[in-house]
Amino acid sequence: EVQLVESGGGLxxxxxxxxxxCAASGFTFDDYAMHWVRQAPGKGLEWVSGxxxxxxxxxxxxxxxxxxxxxxxxxxxxLYLQMNSLRAEDTALYYCAKDYDIAVAGTLVYWGQGTLVTxxx
Amino acid sequence: SSELTQDxxxxxxxxxxxxxxxxxxxxxxxxxxxxxxxxxxxxxLVIYGKNNRPSGIPDRFSGSSSGNTASLTITGAQxxxxxxxxxxxRDSSGNHQGVVFGGGTKLTVL
Numbered sequence: 271e272v273q274l275v276e277s278g279g280g281l282x283x284x285x286x287x288x289x290x291x292c293a294a295s296g297f298t299f300d301d302y303a304m305h306w307v308r309q310a311p312g313k314g315l316e317w318v319s320g321x322x323x324x325x326x327x328x329x330x331x332x333x334x335x336x337x338x339x340x341x342x343x344x345x346x347x348x349l350y351l352q353m354n355s356l357r358a359e360d361t362a363l364y365y366c367a368k369d370y371d372i373a374v375a376g377t378l379v380y381w382g383q384g385t386l387v388t389x390x391x
Numbered sequence: 392s393s394e395l396t397q398d399x400x401x402x403x404x405x406x407x408x409x410x411x412x413x414x415x416x417x418x419x420x421x422x423x424x425x426x427x428x429x430x431x432x433x434x435x436l437v438i439y440g441k442n443n444r445p446s447g448i449p450d451r452f453s454g455s456s457s458g459n460t461a462s463l464t465i466t467g468a469q470x471x472x473x474x475x476x477x478x479x480x481r482d483s484s485g486n487h488q489g490v491v492f493g494g495g496t497k498l499t500v501l
Contacts, residue, residue, distance in 0.1 A: 315434065327488050329482075329488025329490070378426070379436055381433040381434055383433055
């Protein structure tokens with residue numbers, strides 16, 4: 271059974287940093303691209319970042335480019351999102367999601383339950 | 392980056408057929424995927440590619456595409472289909488490794 275378990279969310283002040291983690295199990299992690307998708311309270315889904323199987327291809331939404339960094343450790347079956355210079359508008363539930371493909375295809379086959387990030391003073 | 396446009400809300404009578412649409416330039420190059428999200432739950436993939444359903448998705452869900460518009464059709468809508476539906480695709484603009492979501496459509500089953 272595929273499982274994606276996010277962690278690392280919490281309350282953080284504007285301008286500070288936070289690192290999210292996603293522990294994957296139930297599939298061969300390094301055979302698939304992975305993504306972070308967020309959802310602000312009461313709002314729609316927003317793609318944040320995606321990374322190919324070997325970290326060779328990485329993409330970011332314009333809203334986070336230059337502030338967020340996605341990475342993965344295939345030996346640990348883990349996905350990460352380093353979030354710097356956080357803003358109030360980054361407040362959201364952050365989902366980890368598994369792609370259909372080895373590259374960043376954008377078809378998100380499995381999703382975790384999310385970790386909540388709240389940016390507030 | 393590209394944009395995908397969805398109607399904010401759609402309603403359908405129980406047992407009837409409903410089509411939810413998604414428009415955007417990226418759909419001329421890439422297929423859309425469709426996700427169902429119920430309150431308090433993570434999204435679930437219901438349609439991907441030309442018209443593919445993941446295991447466990449009822450066959451009343453189907454997808455199609457023409458030009459810059461992708462459609463999700465539910466034939467014989469059930470009460471449990473009431474949810475938010477999102478489309479997404481690869482971004483065909485300058486963000487070469489990007490992905491874009493539509494704003495979502497709230498489906499009400501009457």
